[in-house]
Amino acid sequence: MSSYSLRGLNWFNALRAGAKSVEGLPASLKVADGVLGDQPVRFIAVVADPDNRFVRARNGEVGLLEGWGLAKAVDEVIEADRDTPHKRALIAVVDVPSQAYGRREEALGIHQALAGAADSYARARLAGHAVIGLLVGKAMSGAFLAHGYQANRLIALRDPGVMVHAMGKASAARVTLRSVEELEALAASVPPMAYDIDSYASLGLLWETLSVDQIEQPTTADLARVTECLSQAIGDVAANGRDLSRRQGASNRAASSKVRQLLRAQW
Numbered sequence: 001m002s003s004y005s006l007r008g009l010n011w012f013n014a015l016r017a018g019a020k021s022v023e024g025l026p027a028s029l030k031v032a033d034g035v036l037g038d039q040p041v042r043f044i045a046v047v048a049d050p051d052n053r054f055v056r057a058r059n060g061e062v063g064l065l066e067g068w069g070l071a072k073a074v075d076e077v078i079e080a081d082r083d084t085p086h087k088r089a090l091i092a093v094v095d096v097p098s099q100a101y102g103r104r105e106e107a108l109g110i111h112q113a114l115a116g117a118a119d120s121y122a123r124a125r126l127a128g129h130a131v132i133g134l135l136v137g138k139a140m141s142g143a144f145l146a147h148g149y150q151a152n153r154l155i156a157l158r159d160p161g162v163m164v165h166a167m168g169k170a171s172a173a174r175v176t177l178r179s180v181e182e183l184e185a186l187a188a189s190v191p192p193m194a195y196d197i198d199s200y201a202s203l204g205l206l207w208e209t210l211s212v213d214q215i216e217q218p219t220t221a222d223l224a225r226v227t228e229c230l231s232q233a234i235g236d237v238a239a240n241g242r243d244l245s246r247r248q249g250a251s252n253r254a255a256s257s258k259v260r261q262l263l264r265a266q267w
Contacts, residue, residue: 004048004059007137007161007216008095012045014218015091015227019043022073026065028052031073036089037231042077044070045093046147056102062143063100067113070147074120078127089130089234090121094148095137098168114146121150130237132230135197136215139164152242153207153233156197157226159215163195164205191252204250207233 012030019034022042028049033042048060057063062070074090081087099105099114125131133151144164148154156162165172172193173183187194191202201209210229212222240246248257 004050005095005097005137005161006048008045008060008093009047010217011095011134011136011226012043012047012093014223015093015230016043022076025073026052026069028057028060028066029069029073033088036091036227036234039089039231039234040086041089041091041234042073043091043093044073044147046070046096046143054100054102054104056105057100060096061098061100062096062114062117062146063102063105064108064110064113066100067110067115067117067146070117071113071120074117074124077129078120078124081129082127087127087129089132090124091230092121092131092133092148092151094133094135094139094144096140096143096147097138098140099142099146110142114142117146118150121147125150125152125242128242130234130242132233132237134226134230135162135164137161141165141167152237152244154205155208155210155226155229155233156201156206157215158197158209158211160196161215162197164197164200165195169195202250202252204247204253207236207246 016032016034019032022031022033025031028047030045030047031042046060046062046066048058050058052058054063057066077088077090099110121131131151133148133154135156139148169180169183173180176183191199197209200206208229210225213219214222
């Protein structure tokens with residue numbers, strides 16, 4: 001059994017059936033141009049590469065190659081579709097355990113690589129591309145910020161293995177000077193500290209959650225259900241706008257909304 005997740009790769013392969021692979025990118029990036037319904041799309045996933053020259057990025061982490069590669073893959077779409085009225089959608093398949101932690105990554109500017117990826121996704125969204133994030137596994141730390149978080153709409157599959165957080169439980173426990181058990185008890189009453197997808201949804205950041213039968217290797221029915229939801233998300237962006245304001249209305253974001261209101265008043 002692999003020590004790394006294959007969810008992202010399996011869902012990418014299922015969704016991209018018949019799509020044309022995009023070459024010239026790191027082996028840890030899977031990119032393909034295809035069609036979803038009648039909508040042209042580019043599918044993008046970060047996957048494990050056991051032979052990655054950066055050893056800290058061999059298990060699906062987003063490192064230097066991945067950050068700059070994501071930026072390139074997205075920038076190509078922005079430039080190619082600049083003068084077209086109907087722009088391709090970007091489907092970010094998200095299964096990323098972390099950013100790559102290492103001395104070489106820090107020395108060579110991983111902060112810039114990840115910022116470059118996030119910036120490209122944001123510019124694509126602002127340029128009129130529907131950006132949809134599909135969470136099929138972990139969406140952790142700076143990796144999620146670089147790949148997925150800038151999406152117009154976020155869709156998560158319902159499964160204990162789908163989780164969103166700033167860091168893993170063991171690391172969070174050390175930082176907060178708690179045991180893992182104490183951290184889990186705290187998370188039960190403080191949604192931003194929780195790892196489960198329902199707590200994350202309560203923050204207003206998810207557009208939809210879906211249940212599937214086989215999350216590790218999707219069935220035909222799973223694929224049809226997710227494909228339909230992705231198409232609906234693209235249509236929702238076209239109908240209701242591409243900004244992120246819909247993320248702010250959840251009950252557990254009341255303090256955030258109040259802070260924004262006060263800042264606007266002072267500004």
